Amino acid sequence: VPSAAKAAGKVNKHVWDVRYNYVSPDCYKKLAITINGLVPGPTIHAVEGETVVVQVTNSLVTENVAIHWHGIRQIGTPWSDGTESVTQCAIQPGDTFVYQFVVDKAGTYMYHAHYGMQLGDGIYGMIRVKAAHKEPFSYSSEHEILLSDWYHKNAYEHAIDLSSEPFVWVGEPNSVLIQGRAFACNEPGTEAGQCKEPNRKCSPFSLNVRPGRTIRLRIGSLTALSTLSFEIEDHEMTVVEADGNYVEPFKVKHLYLYSGETYSVLIKTSPKKDRSRNYWMVAKVVSRESSTPSGLAILNYNFNPPLALPPTDPPVGPHWNDTSDRIDQSVAVKAHHAYLNPPPKKSDRTIILLNTQNKIDGKVRWSLNNVSLNLPHTPYLIALKENLSYVLDHKMPPDSYDVENYDIHSVPKNTEAHPSTGGLYRLKFNSIVDVILQNANTMTPNVSETHPWHLHGHDFWVLGYGRGKFNMATDTASYNLGNPIMKNSVPLHPYGWTALRFRADNPGVWAFHCHIEFHFFLGMAVVFEEGIDQVGELPDSIMGCGETKPFVKP
Ligand SMILES: O=C1O[C@H]([C@@H](O)CO)C(O)=C1O
Structure with a gap:
């Protein structure tokens, strides 16, 4: 446990270049907006009490940008909230802007563009604020999983569609990404369960775990449209944190995430499980009748090959229209009794x-x-x-x-x-x-x-x-x-x-x-x-x- 006194006032500095880059997370080449060339952008690792400084240079040539620190309350620094038109003028091409704020509370947070509809072009990432106190749960390792949806059309095309007459709806996303990756099979048109080999040019995200551990997953959703159900085949999740606040633990088979939410869940990599295989992680679109294929990733047990596909079909997930189940989960999220x-x-x-x-x-x-x-x-x-x-x-x-x-x-x-x-x-x-x-x-x-x-x-x-x-x-x-x-x-x-x-x-x-x-x-x-x-x-x-x-x- 890091010390709060040491963290207070400590500066945690980042230098970011916002620029275009071609990326193909689902094997389709798209012009994306990246941070230092990456989608998702780099995770900010901080300790509660630290001052985070992010120096952002806009290298987008002809496009403005602004970055919002989602979940950070910006106490005393409202001008660093990064919301174009609300708290600041956009950062012009060629300009550098310095965001500075205190991460006053441990938890899982995110950042993303807050200018036009740029978020959908890939400018997002996670902020992990470590606790300077003992938390009401323990784990042996932790990992970020950022969920997003992905359109092959870019934010400009969407802006034209949505403001045209007659109105053109953007439709459903082309893919769901798990930690910036989708799943594509080497043999096109093959269902995930039947796929023998993933396409390595655009391979899925693979999370390596050791058996017999308790692992904390910090999961966030920054979809442009979709509500998602996240599930790990054969692994129950215990919800322990929501948006930087401790939750009275409860178990779920699938976790619903609405855009802008973060959760920490604990999973047990039970040694009783067959460790000679990998397991599916699935992010399915719910609450809209969507044509978008579910996002797939791999939970990789040591020492299997990271991209060895699970021998089973991915879980189908809840029915898209099961509103009652979603409301039940919303209601189940309560404050932890020791942190009321x-x-x-x-x-x-x-x-x-x-x-x-x-x-x-x-x-x-x-x-x-x-x-x-x-x-x-x-x-x-x-x-x-x-x-x-x-x-x-x-x-x-x-x-x-x-x-x-x-x-x-x-x-x-x-x-x-x-x-x-x-x-x-x-x-x-x-x-x-x-x-x-x-x-x-x-x-x-x-x-x-x-x-x-x-x-x-x-x-x-x-x-x-x-x-x-x-x-x-x-x-x-x-x-x-x-x-x-x-x-x-x-x-x-x-x-x-x-x-x-x-x-x-x-x-x-x-x-x-x-x-x-x-x-x-x-x-x-x-x-x-x-x-x-x-x-x-x-x-x-x-x-x-x-x-x-x-x-x-x-
Ligand atoms: O704003 C929206 O427009 C479409 C639909 O209502 C009209 O096409 C939709 O699903 C939205 O969320």
Whole structure:
């Protein structure tokens, strides 16, 4: 166990070059955006209390970039959150930007691009923050497994499709990647179970383990669209951490991951198992009826050849449409009894956000309470700190929708939805805020999608999940105020609601949005401001775009 005192103030420095590179994780050559040539990018290994410094040079020639540190709360450094248009101007080609922040809490975190839909082009990786205290479980080794989905089309083509008239939906991803790799058989068209030899040019990820050990897997999902079910053939997983918070351990056969979530699981490489063979790891798309083949990787027992294929067919995984099973797992994630940090019993304000797909000016958009966010050219953090009128003059979005009359089970009539560069909720500093995410029918009859919601700058308590329309009078009584897990990312299930509570105690401006890249692009986001007067002097390096040009000091 490293010492917290030693870690405090220690600088953990990284030099990154963001550049294009051809990669072919699934045997298809794609122009990807990489960090130092890699997809996924390098893992940041840190100890809680350390100061992480990442010097990012944008070598993309004609494209901007910004990098978000997903799950890191950025206490005292809101300008390092890396959210273009919210906390900074994008990093221009040829420029270098230095992110600096403290990793104050042990856990499994991630980073990814937060500019346009670049995430989908491969700019992501993991942050492993080691504990400086004893953890409530032990293991002999640990490994990162980052899950993603993969499109052969790039972010530019997706942007054109999604903003064209008629609307062109991006469709399902071509592949699911496990730690940046897919599975391809040497004999094309052969099913994984029948495959004799993997194609070595684009071979699957293989994780080497020794028998008879307890192994910690830090699993994260940064899909652009998909919800995944992760499973290891014949190996049960014990969930022990979620988004950097200790979980009261529970066992799963398959683990659902919504984009933006991380989990640590423990697996036992039981010596009773046949160690003369390898086992499949599978990441299957669920919650959408997808044509995407499952991502496959290999759990490689010492000393078998790393790419020796398991003699069995990969597990088929849960049915894509088993919403109950997914809700059950969401509800099962509770705070570890020795690490309880229960929420205040009451909140000061409740914001109910109705999630709808709408057609605005002939185009498909996503809205919250009928407001669909268009990101402004001037980042909110700078606009609010420097009192730039365009944000302050904007009409604030509503705290609720027409709860009485809105039918969440029907296609929206959406007479009022409008695009806005507002979307800004100003929260009283240190107040307790409840957010109720309310799902509804999309523009397709009898369809309600899954939305993975992510809050920047905070962990929130997950108070509950329910089906149908949230009822303020009765559903609040069902809240878990005893041992709710704290998270930064959480699913909103089809036709359901999810209730969150957080303390608005981190001075800054924070995005709260659906983590599906395409939905964020289509407006599915709001912005929270709290304690802007307590934010320190903004660094010049975040300025230079929109109305912030005058604030760049000579
Ligand atoms: O935004 C979306 O558009 C499609 C579909 O609703 C229209 O093609 C889809 O599945 C989304 O999530």
